[in-house]
Amino acid sequence: MKNKTQTRDNSVAIVTLGCSKNTVDSEILAGHLKAAQLTFASSPEKASSLIINTCGFIDMAKEESINTILEAAALKKAGKLQTLIVAGCLSERYADELRAEMPEVDHFFGTEAYSNILKVLSPDLKYNLLGERVLSTPNHFAYLKISEGCDNPCSFCAIPIMRGGHRSKPKEVIISEMKSLVRQGVKEFVVVAQDLTYYGLDLYGSRSLADLLKEMSDVEGVKWIRLMYAYPAKFPRDILPVIAERDNICKYLDMPLQHISTNVLKSMRRGITRRATEEIIGVIRDAVPNITLRSTFIIGYPNETEEDFDELCDFVSEVKLDRMGAFLYSQEDDTYSYILGDPIHADIKEARKQQLMDIQKGISLEKNQAKIGTTLKVLIEENLNGEFQGRSEADAPEVDNEVFVRSPELELHSGEFVNVAIEDASEFDLYGSFVSRE
Numbered sequence: 280m281k282n283k284t285q286t287r288d289n290s291v292a293i294v295t296l297g298c299s300k301n302t303v304d305s306e307i308l309a310g311h312l313k314a315a316q317l318t319f320a321s322s323p324e325k326a327s328s329l330i331i332n333t334c335g336f337i338d339m340a341k342e343e344s345i346n347t348i349l350e351a352a353a354l355k356k357a358g359k360l361q362t363l364i365v366a367g368c369l370s371e372r373y374a375d376e377l378r379a380e381m382p383e384v385d386h387f388f389g390t391e392a393y394s395n396i397l398k399v400l401s402p403d404l405k406y407n408l409l410g411e412r413v414l415s416t417p418n419h420f421a422y423l424k425i426s427e428g429c430d431n432p433c434s435f436c437a438i439p440i441m442r443g444g445h446r447s448k449p450k451e452v453i454i455s456e457m458k459s460l461v462r463q464g465v466k467e468f469v470v471v472a473q474d475l476t477y478y479g480l481d482l483y484g485s486r487s488l489a490d491l492l493k494e495m496s497d498v499e500g501v502k503w504i505r506l507m508y509a510y511p512a513k514f515p516r517d518i519l520p521v522i523a524e525r526d527n528i529c530k531y532l533d534m535p536l537q538h539i540s541t542n543v544l545k546s547m548r549r550g551i552t553r554r555a556t557e558e559i560i561g562v563i564r565d566a567v568p569n570i571t572l573r574s575t576f577i578i579g580y581p582n583e584t585e586e587d588f589d590e591l592c593d594f595v596s597e598v599k600l601d602r603m604g605a606f607l608y609s610q611e612d613d614t615y616s617y618i619l620g621d622p623i624h625a626d627i628k629e630a631r632k633q634q635l636m637d638i639q640k641g642i643s644l645e646k647n648q649a650k651i652g653t654t655l656k657v658l659i660e661e662n663l664n665g666e667f668q669g670r671s672e673a674d675a676p677e678v679d680n681e682v683f684v685r686s687p688e689l690e691l692h693s694g695e696f697v698n699v700a701i702e703d704a705s706e707f708d709l710y711g712s713f714v715s716r717e
């Protein structure tokens with residue numbers, strides 16, 4: 280007999296903040312809730328229970344999480360919400376402080392709190408965690424998390440505090456997850472972790488990403504495998520021939536460098552120097568011709584001098600990355616660099632970030648213009664009033680460029696691969712006409 284006082288009805292909504300790894304957690308949770316016969320509301324306003332999967336990475340992310348919780352608390356106060364659950368990284372890190380500040384929240388859980396959340400929302404369920412992931416992305420692509428946590432000692436990073444040490448997922452679990460997602464229509468797998476390159480060291484005693492990639496690439500129906508979050512130090516070079524040889528592994532690699540000045544890299548405890556960074560970039564580009572390299576940098580790290588920043592600008596001008604992002608340094612409690620304070624003024628940080636992004640804008644335009652006259656394979660994602668938006672092999676979802684496709688004769692469908700003749704380019708997008716279906 281259902282426990283009436285528990286929920287007015289059993290509709291639940293999940294709000295996911297932060298990174299793609301959090302997205303995967305929410306999708307796994309949704310799979311369990313679905314298996315427990317709970318129904319999903321399309322928005323918090325329509326739900327009886329709300330789960331907020333928070334992010335606690337840096338100031339901006341924490342602020343967004345807190346504002347989202349406060350909005351939900353207001354819904355609860357207005358009697359429009361029965362149960363409010365806060366989970367994920369911010370809650371993992373600051374549960375006690377949040378609990379004291381936010382009495383409207385019924386439960387605070389950390390990361391991977393699936394069974395606890397199920398116990399609250401479906402007390403009758405026998406807690407064996409069942410269910411396939413319920414995708415929140417368009418179902419032609421999915422993020423695939425191959426490990427949790429991180430063993431690297433980066434001075435500025437609070438992720439190990441929230442996610443713990445590195446735990447690789449067993450290969451067979453990853454492959455079966457891929458097969459189940461292919462059955463759901465997924466063609467592109469965006470492989471994520473805190474540090475992709477560490478895969479297997481804990482479980483198999485050696486870095487095993489190359490072997491895993493081969494098995495992933497052999498899964499029937501997989502069209503694109505894309506690698507995000509590779510750590511530059513101790514980079515497993517044996518993955519490069521696998522990337523080069525396998526058609527369904529994108530010639531694409533995201534490798535956050537964070538900085539280039541050896542002085543700053545040393546203080547960041549990144550375990551690598553400028554010279555070694557340039558060397559590994561050279562090795563990657565030699566081994567996988569035309570690979571798209573993405574990276575991200577932290578601006579305004581406490582010991583970053585004007586000279587260090589100029590060195591970073593010179594490096595970005597010379598190395599010509601294909602895709603690049605930049606974040607402002609955020610002083611995080613309990614991290615190694617916390618004691619260094621946050622001496623660089625926010626305006627200076629912002630000005631430096633703008634300067635670096637302007638350099639990259641020019642490089643990106645140059646590289647995009649070089650693609651005019653070529654034909655690219657494009658994964659169509661959306662119909663924007665008769666013009667279709669898609670991504671090429673060089674574009675990760677949500678962070679990279681887009682391709683806009685004209686196809687006056689033919690309706691193109693989300694999730695299909697087509698060949699596109701590139702006719703024009705801007706800093707961050709390409710424009711072209713439909714040629715043929717794949």
Ligand code: SF4
Nearest residue numbers: 429431433436438473
């Ligand atoms: S590699 Fe460094 S920056 Fe990335 S999650 Fe690990 S500790 Fe944080």
